[in-house]
Amino acid sequence: MSRITLSRFLIEQQRSANLLPAELRFLIETVARACKAISHSVNKGALAGVLGEAGTGNIQGEAQKKLDVIANDVLLEANEWGGSLAGMASEEMDLPYAIPGQYPKGAYLLLFDPLDGSSNIDVNISVGTIFSVLRCPDGVTEPTEADFLQPGSRQVAAGYTLYGPQTMLVLTVGNGVNGFTLDRETGSFVLTHPGMRVPAETREFAINMSNQRHWEAPVQRYIGELLAGSTGPRGKDYNMRCVGAMAAEVHRILVRGGVFLYPKDGAERPGKLRLLYEANPMAFLVEQAGGAATDGRECILDIVPTGLHQRVAVCLGAREEVEIVTRYHAA
Ligand code: AHM
Ligand code: MG
Numbered sequence: 001m002s003r004i005t006l007s008r009f010l011i012e013q014q015r016s017a018n019l020l021p022a023e024l025r026f027l028i029e030t031v032a033r034a035c036k037a038i039s040h041s042v043n044k045g046a047l048a049g050v051l052g053e054a055g056t057g058n059i060q061g062e063a064q065k066k067l068d069v070i071a072n073d074v075l076l077e078a079n080e081w082g083g084s085l086a087g088m089a090s091e092e093m094d095l096p097y098a099i100p101g102q103y104p105k106g107a108y109l110l111l112f113d114p115l116d117g118s119s120n121i122d123v124n125i126s127v128g129t130i131f132s133v134l135r136c137p138d139g140v141t142e143p144t145e146a147d148f149l150q151p152g153s154r155q156v157a158a159g160y161t162l163y164g165p166q167t168m169l170v171l172t173v174g175n176g177v178n179g180f181t182l183d184r185e186t187g188s189f190v191l192t193h194p195g196m197r198v199p200a201e202t203r204e205f206a207i208n209m210s211n212q213r214h215w216e217a218p219v220q221r222y223i224g225e226l227l228a229g230s231t232g233p234r235g236k237d238y239n240m241r242c243v244g245a246m247a248a249e250v251h252r253i254l255v256r257g258g259v260f261l262y263p264k265d266g267a268e269r270p271g272k273l274r275l276l277y278e279a280n281p282m283a284f285l286v287e288q289a290g291g292a293a294t295d296g297r298e299c300i301l302d303i304v305p306t307g308l309h310q311r312v313a314v315c316l317g318a319r320e321e322v323e324i325v326t327r328y329h330a331a
Contacts (some may be wrong), residue, residue, distance in 0.1 A: 006032055006169065006189035017239065018218065019175050023106055027084040028157055031110070031191055033079035033167055033182075035129050035161035038071045038114070039182060040161040042127060043138070051122050059094040059309055060274075067121050069093055071114035071129060085110055086136035089308055091277055096145055098307070105141050105319045107150055108156070111277040117245020126164035128247025133157040134280040139179040145308050149199065152301035159281065160247040170251065172288040177254065190270030198291035199257035202318045207258040208243045214265035218328035223261075232241040246273065250282050250316070254289055259317035261325070263296065271295070271313035275305055277310050292322035295328040308310050 004012075010028060014020040016144050044275055054064040080099055084106035088097040089115040099105050112131040120127050135202050138144055159171035167182035169189050179193025190227040205226050212220070241258075243249055249260040262273050273279050283293035283300035293316035294299040295323040303312065315325045 002075055003188075004191040006171075006191070006319070007176065009180070009191050010177075013173060013175065013313075019173055021107075023084040024108065024133065024157060024173070026082060027079070027106075027110065028173075030082050030084075030170065031075070031080050031112075031131055031159075032161075034075045034228050035167075035169060036182065036187065036189075037074045038129055039161070039163050039167040039190055041067060041070055041074075042121070045124070048251075053145075058092050060091070065115065065118045065121055067127075068115045068118050075110075075112055075114050075129070075304065076151045079110055082106075085109055086141060088112070088149070088309045089145075089148050089276065089311070090114060091274060096143060096148060096310075097123050099144065104198065104235065107136055109136050109143060111324065113274070113277045116247045116278065117243070120243070120245050125244055125245070126162060126248040127245050128160045128162045128251075130160045130247055130278055130281050131158065132284070133257050136227070148308055149305040152275075152283055155280060155284050155301075156293075158286070159252065159282040162245075162247045164248065164251075168251070170192075170254065172285050174288065175282075177285055177289040179254070182234050187213065192246070196254045196289050197241055198253055198286060200290075200318060200320065202258050202321050203236070204236075204239045204241050204252070204256065204258035205321075206252075208242060208262070209240075210245075214269075216296075216329075218325065219261065219263045222325050230280075243299050246278055246282060250285065253291065255316045257318055259315065259321040262314045264313045272311060273314050275300070275303060275310045276308060276310040279314050282314075283316060286316045290319065291317050291318040293317075293323065294326045296321055296325060 010025045054066045054069045081103045083104035089111045116128040157173045161169045170179045177196040180189035181192040226238045295313040
């Protein structure tokens with residue numbers, strides 16, 4: 001059977017289910033093309049002089065890596081001229097990015113974390129790009145921050161590209177989850193993981209244990225039960241894996257199952273991960289793959305955002321596990 005490239009997959013989606021307007025297809029292909037360029041820079045590493053700090057900070061007060069800035073610029077440049085977007089927002093930019101006046105504007109808003117897990121970059125561990133697509137509110141041509149503050153349930157597409165041993169793009173347009181592997185010889189993303197589903201059975205969990213003293217009681221209880229293994233209430237042993245890049249954690253869960261938590265870590269910090277361009281796209285993917293995603297209390301996708309860079313507690317993965325965590329929070 002011939003290989004199904006991302007372009008062919010998207011065109012067939014557009015034809016068969018009429019799920020995908022041409023403008024959205026073009027947008028996804030453009031994001032994919034930008035991710036190939038980012039993959040190239042990530043792979044070159046020290047050879048291209050792209051490792052290390054950029055010497056600047058972002059709105060979150062985090063030091064930017066050179067590759068954070070490069071990946072952000074690549075995504076902006078690739079997406080600003082095509083006419084499918086009304087605006088963009090990024091982890092690396094305080095305010096939404098306005099489409100320059102010389103280009104046509106389109107119906108969508110693109111949000112992204114250009115380089116997720118960027119503290120992994122200098123030590124040659126996986127990083128990713130996470131993206132989310134929303135419709136621009138009707139009649140709006142100059143979107144402001146308020147236009148981006150839509151609940152995740154309104155996403156029309158979401159995905160991530162994982163720059164690991166292979167570069168993979170994993171995508172949903174609201175019709176299941178499909179994974180594509182970059183074939184470097186042909187330059188195409190090829191459908192290698194059709195219909196990805198979160199396995200129901202869980203044997204692995206991911207959480208940054210160094211924050212344990214900050215967790216609330218329900219999370220202490222849940223992780224305590226997993227750590228107790230076969231001698232505890234769950235009656236089986238678990239393994240812990242934590243990569244430090246959410247794209248890699250979610251990818252592992254989509255392929256091999258499990259659960260990932262980044263809970264509230266202290267009264268003033270609602271968690272580390274950002275709702276609009278990290279938690280929402282990942283929640284959409286995980287739910288489309290049969291899993292679940294909550295902040296411990298409500299579905300991530302139902303949260304009405306109040307700020308572009310708002311943080312949120314995250315618990316996602318196998319549905320049954322997420323339901324236990326959510327039940328413990330309600331108790
Ligand atoms: P980043 O987007 O600034 O790289 O931060 C997000 C990353 C996630 O990918 C990952 O799950 C988390 O931060 C790890 O943080 P920590 O080192 O606190 O566990
Ligand atoms: Mg990130």
